[in-house]
Amino acid sequence: MAFEFQINRDIKFNRDKYLLNKAEEFKPNILPRTVSSYRLVELLEDKSKFEGVGINEIDGDLNEKALNKGDSLIIDFKNHYVGKFSINIESIGSPMDAPLCIRLRFAEVAAELRYKSEDYDGWLSSSWIQEEFIHLDELPCLLELPRRYAFRFVEIKVIDTSPKWSAVFKNPQVVTETSANSESIKIPELNDPILEKIYEVSVKTLEDCMTDVFEDGPKRDRRLWLGDLRLQALANYKTFNRYELVKRCLYLFAGMTVEDGRISANVFTKPFPQPDDTFLFEYSLFFGVCLYDYLNEDYDIKLLEDLYPIAKKQMDYSIKYVSEDGLLLTDDKYPIFVDWSNEFDKTTSGQAIMIYSLKKFISLAKLAGDDYSKYQNILDKLINYSKDKLFNSDKKLFVSGENEYNIASQVWMILAGVFDNDKNKEIMKETINSLFPVKNIATPYMYHHIAEAMFVSGLEEETVSFVKGYWGKMIYLGADTFWEAFDPNNQDYSPYGSPIISSFCHAWSCTPVYLIEEYLL
Ligand code: RAM
Numbered sequence: 001m002a003f004e005f006q007i008n009r010d011i012k013f014n015r016d017k018y019l020l021n022k023a024e025e026f027k028p029n030i031l032p033r034t035v036s037s038y039r040l041v042e043l044l045e046d047k048s049k050f051e052g053v054g055i056n057e058i059d060g061d062l063n064e065k066a067l068n069k070g071d072s073l074i075i076d077f078k079n080h081y082v083g084k085f086s087i088n089i090e091s092i093g094s095p096m097d098a099p100l101c102i103r104l105r106f107a108e109v110a111a112e113l114r115y116k117s118e119d120y121d122g123w124l125s126s127s128w129i130q131e132e133f134i135h136l137d138e139l140p141c142l143l144e145l146p147r148r149y150a151f152r153f154v155e156i157k158v159i160d161t162s163p164k165w166s167a168v169f170k171n172p173q174v175v176t177e178t179s180a181n182s183e184s185i186k187i188p189e190l191n192d193p194i195l196e197k198i199y200e201v202s203v204k205t206l207e208d209c210m211t212d213v214f215e216d217g218p219k220r221d222r223r224l225w226l227g228d229l230r231l232q233a234l235a236n237y238k239t240f241n242r243y244e245l246v247k248r249c250l251y252l253f254a255g256m257t258v259e260d261g262r263i264s265a266n267v268f269t270k271p272f273p274q275p276d277d278t279f280l281f282e283y284s285l286f287f288g289v290c291l292y293d294y295l296n297e298d299y300d301i302k303l304l305e306d307l308y309p310i311a312k313k314q315m316d317y318s319i320k321y322v323s324e325d326g327l328l329l330t331d332d333k334y335p336i337f338v339d340w341s342n343e344f345d346k347t348t349s350g351q352a353i354m355i356y357s358l359k360k361f362i363s364l365a366k367l368a369g370d371d372y373s374k375y376q377n378i379l380d381k382l383i384n385y386s387k388d389k390l391f392n393s394d395k396k397l398f399v400s401g402e403n404e405y406n407i408a409s410q411v412w413m414i415l416a417g418v419f420d421n422d423k424n425k426e427i428m429k430e431t432i433n434s435l436f437p438v439k440n441i442a443t444p445y446m447y448h449h450i451a452e453a454m455f456v457s458g459l460e461e462e463t464v465s466f467v468k469g470y471w472g473k474m475i476y477l478g479a480d481t482f483w484e485a486f487d488p489n490n491q492d493y494s495p496y497g498s499p500i501i502s503s504f505c506h507a508w509s510c511t512p513v514y515l516i517e518e519y520l521l
Contacts, residue, residue: 122497326381
């Protein structure tokens with residue numbers, strides 16, 4: 001998907017009061033927790049860490065450090081947190097004859113502190129950079145920052161005091177703002193320390209993305225995306241079991257659809273619920289998928305009654321893109337996402353995701369007692385087209401676009417169950433033989449789908465080493481939570497032009513806990 005901001009101001013959205021009230025009913029409480037354990041660190045060059053930036057604990061007591069113009073320090077809270085930061089500040093020396101001016105920078109990973117915000121030239125707003133310049137006229141004071149940040153490190157730099165006095169910082173703390181608490185989650189014995197660590201970091205990632213919705217990333221974009229929700233919900237069913245939070249998210253999407261039936265790719269919840277005028281083809285379809293997955297976990301007839309009509313309207317919109325002979329036609333204005341990478345053709349992945357979603361929708365229709373013959377007919381056409389026109393039996397792979405064979409197409413066709421298990425295994429083996437190692441795929445989101453397709457194909461041993469190689473590498477590089485984007489061959493890759501804007505605690509990266517629970521335990 002070549003990125004373009006979608007601006008669709010003329011679109012008319014419904015606001016269904018009943019559905020939005022239901023969303024409100026399921027709003028969780030935020031559980032504040034105070035974190036005041038920290039240490040002081042400095043950055044150092046360390047080739048074994050992410051982007052070559054390591055940390056080193058430094059001696060000395062924060063309370064005893066008198067800072068003057070140009071001095072800085074880095075507070076390390078020793079883990080990733082989402083919440084509000086506060087600190088006491090005093091002056092020592094002569095009376096304060098000028099304001100104190102400080103710069104605060106909040107970072108999820110140490111490498112972020114190596115970037116300068118003024119050098120950022122990416123396409124997402126620089127206002128996401130977690131940096132503040134503050135003037136304080138009177139000391140002592142308790143500085144309580146009003147914004148919520150996602151961070152482990154806080155760098156404080158004194159821009160200026162005056163030669164006559166110095167600033168002293170005391171009692172830094174974070175009051176967390178998540179609605180989950182991973183302390184209650186027991187890590188299973190997996191007889192593999194790396195997998196156990198991956199499990200733990202997955203849970204922490206999910207926890208830090210759970211506020212009053214399942215956010216995609218607490219640093220950025222801080223909103224509810226359908227593609228992320230689908231995966232978070234699966235991980236949640238294996239860990240926190242917060243069913244009401246999934247219901248809230250589904251009701252939010254359902255309450256604010258376009259008049260023609262389309263469901264937004266994401267919604268905002270603050271200061272009040274609003275749908276984004278951005279649409280991704282498969283994210284819209286994932287509403288029905290997510291609803292089906294929910295009912296599979298916790299059968300709730302009311303939820304089905306309320307939301308099935310919404311899933312159906314969306315499906316009726318989506319099937320207009322299926323040609324008479326069963327090919328999914330693509331439209332740049334309603335792009336298929338698959339991954340942030342633009343280096344591969346996405347048409348066959350789109351075809352497979354349509355099949356995947358339509359199958360789950362038909363299961364929903366059956367639960368709802370609705371006539372599904374029209375949908376079955378389209379599904380059959382899509383499958384036949386895929387088998388007859390897209391599958392190359394010599395190569396044992398699906399083609400995409402102009403004679404291109406890529407990993408994403410095989411993976412999604414396997415997940416869609418176009419062929420049976422034996423054939424899936426054959427295709428996955430061929431994918432590994434001829435298309436691995438993975439290149440030009442930039443997100444844990446797509447890596448998740450590769451891993452799941454490998455598990456589904458019965459390649460357990462290979463999948464475990466694949467998961468350990470990818471998510472384990474993030475841990476090896478220093479991750480406390482899993483990242484939004486990670487290309488092991490190109491560590492400073494960011495979909496947005498600079499890692500300073502990337503999110504290092506990202507919803508769609510939390511899935512190893514789901515994969516481990518679903519396929520290994
Ligand atoms: C990013 C978001 C989100 C993802 C979309 C497509 O901007 O962070 O995780 O779903 O892209």
